[in-house]
Each structure stands twice: as C-alpha cells, then as structure tokens.
Amino acid sequence: GGIKPLIVGSAVLVAIATAIALPLGVLTALFLSEFASRRVASAIQLTLDLMNGLPSVIIGVFVFGLLVDGHKMTGYAGGFALSVVMLPLVARSTQEVLRLVPSAQREGALALGASRWRTVVGIVLPSSLGGILTGTVLALARAAGETAPLLFTTAIFANTLTFNPTEALPNIPVQIFIWSESPDPEDHKRAWAAALVLMTFVLVMSVVARALLARTNRKLGR
Secondary structure (H helix, E strand, O other), X not given: OOOHHHHHHHHHHHHHHHHHHHHHHXXXXXXXXXXXXXXXXHHHHHHHHHHHHOOHHHHHHHHHHXXXXXXXXXXXXXXXXXXXXXXXXHHHHHHHHHHHOXXXXXXXXXXXXXXXXXXXXXXXXXXXXXXXXXXXXXXXXXXHOOOHHHHHHOOOOOOOOOOOOOXXXXXXXXXXXXXXXXXXXXXXXXXXXXXXXXXXXXXXHHHHHHHHHHHHHHHHXX
C-alpha cells in the first residue's frame, strides 16, 4: 500500500507528542528559570536529566504498563510515549534560551511596576520564541525517529490511511523494523527506502533548527 499511511500516521503521532510536550516543557523551563528556588530547581533539573538519559525502550515499557496493558494499542499511547522523549529536550533548550534574555529587560519591566508573571509573559517569553521553536524542532526530529516506544504502544496496525488516534496508527519506524525482520529481500529494499525518507525528514528538521537557532542568536545579540 505504499508509505503514505505510514507518513500520515507518524505525523499524527508526532503532533500528539508535540501538543503534550511543548506546553509542559516551556512551563517547566519558565518555572525553573524565573520562579523556582535553588533546591526545587536542582531536583527538577535532575529529573529532567534522568529522563533525557533514559533508554527509549524503558519509556516504551513504562507507557505500555500505564496505558496499553489491559487495554489496546492506540495512537494516543504512542504520542504520549514520544512526548516523554520530547519533554526534557524542550525544557532544557528553553532553559538555555531563557538565560540569553538580557537581565536588563527583566529589571526594566519590574522597575516600571510590572508583576513577575507579566514580565515573563510580556518580555521574556516573546524574546525567547525563536529559541523555543528551535528546541521543539530538534525534539520533534528525535521523536520522529524513535522506534522502541512505538513498538510497545502502537505496533499492531493495518497499513491503511487513518487519522484516528484511538486505534493503533501505522508509522514509519515500526514498519521499518517489521520489514527489516522479514525473510523477503523485497521487504529489505522497502525498509531501506523508508529509512531514507525518515533520515531525510530528520535532516531537514535539523537544518531548519540550525537556521532558527542562528536567527535567534542574532536577534538576542543585538
């Protein structure tokens, strides 16, 4: 049936993951950078570092036990698993770009009588949007290539076009794994072709992220 259903399914999974990880990651980074005490920030930072270093297969097993075991494989479970992969990357990259915002901007807003939250929402966050987008694109590129979490959450599917996340969604990483394990040499060729498509997507996302990062650095450097 070609790889169109796989591309669409992967896009839906990544969209679900981004919808979960982006707001949580940005809010976590804002809390750590602007509001948290040093002790609380250290504990949360350690948790993010541990999440970032977790093998993706462990994330897959965790989400399987949480959402799939006793139920069924769904696109929501796969998207949630990918969001766990994305969350620490989004939070860490947002933290780094928040540190680049000049403290004079914060001090000026506070001196004019703005509250801390208004300063963050009106001054700090708009100045950091480019860097936040850069980190999100990098996290998205990594999540799109993850296989292990999807093997546990959305691996039993029909290769037909669907947008329904309440069912297991076809996706490129799992299909590459299935084709690579097949004894048919033609399936091996299909696996290489799908891998090329996936690598091209990751490469394009990485180049876009680099361009956005350079633009953000120029903007904050002025």
